Amino acid sequence: MSNLSDNIEKYLKELINKNSDRSVSIKRKELAYKFNCVPSQINYVLSTRFTENNGYLVTSRRGGGGYIEIKRLKFSDYNPEYKITELIGSSISQNEASGLIRRFYEEEIITKQDKDVLLSCCERESLPIPLPIRDRVRATLLKNVLLEILKHK
Numbered sequence: 001m002s003n004l005s006d007n008i009e010k011y012l013k014e015l016i017n018k019n020s021d022r023s024v025s026i027k028r029k030e031l032a033y034k035f036n037c038v039p040s041q042i043n044y045v046l047s048t049r050f051t052e053n054n055g056y057l058v059t060s061r062r063g064g065g066g067y068i069e070i071k072r073l074k075f076s077d078y079n080p081e082y083k084i085t086e087l088i089g090s091s092i093s094q095n096e097a098s099g100l101i102r103r104f105y106e107e108e109i110i111t112k113q114d115k116d117v118l119l120s121c122c123e124r125e126s127l128p129i130p131l132p133i134r135d136r137v138r139a140t141l142l143k144n145v146l147l148e149i150l151k152h153k
Contacts, residue, residue, distance in 0.1 A: 008035055008045045012070060022072035029066060046070070053087055054099040055107070075107045080150050088143050091135040097122040097142055110149055118145060 008031070015024040032039045050056040050070055061067045075083065087100060098119060105115040120126060122142060127134045 004035060004037060004041060005045050005049070008037075008042065009049045011035075012045075012050070016070060016072050022074075023069060025067050025069045027066060028068055042068075051096075051099065053096050053103070055103040075104065075109055080109070081147060084143060084146050084150075088139050088146075090139055091132060092139040092142060093135055094122055094124050094138070097138055100142075104146070109153075110146075114149060118142065121145070 011034075012024065012026075012031075015026070016022055028039050028042050031042050035041070046058050046068065050058050052073070055073050055075070057071045057073055059069045059071075061069065088097075092100075101110070101115055101118045101122065104110045105112065110118070122138050124134065127137055129137060
């Protein structure tokens with residue numbers, strides 16, 4: 001059974017996918033009413049599931065009822081080498097890495113096999129070293145492998 005956050009995420013993604021400009025503008029309060037939840041639940045979903053690493057840009061507009069705009073970004077809109085370096089940075093958590101890898105797969109930058117191998121390599125069990133070193137090693141590994149994959153495309 002899906003939880004509330006999953007349902008909100010699914011609903012928002014469906015709205016975004018219906019629009020040709022890959023974006024949606026909504027009122028946080030109306031969305032909370034639709035899902036019978038508090039607005040902070042909407043904030044949680046936006047801040048955890050609609051991040052730049054996951055391929056989204058979320059902007060809030062004050063006034064006029066408090067609209068939120070969610071835009072689906074395409075990785076191909078950027079210089080790939082620069083964007084990989086920028087998104088990963090010098091340290092990345094397993095959760096952030098997984099979101100980024102899935103985004104690359106969804107945008108057909110990497111194959112399913114690449115995705116599966118990268119996800120496996122980025123798991124905490126594959127990097128049995130303490131934090132924060134583990135997140136730095138993960139970032140270096142992920143950057144180097146993704147940049148190498150891009151060279152061969």
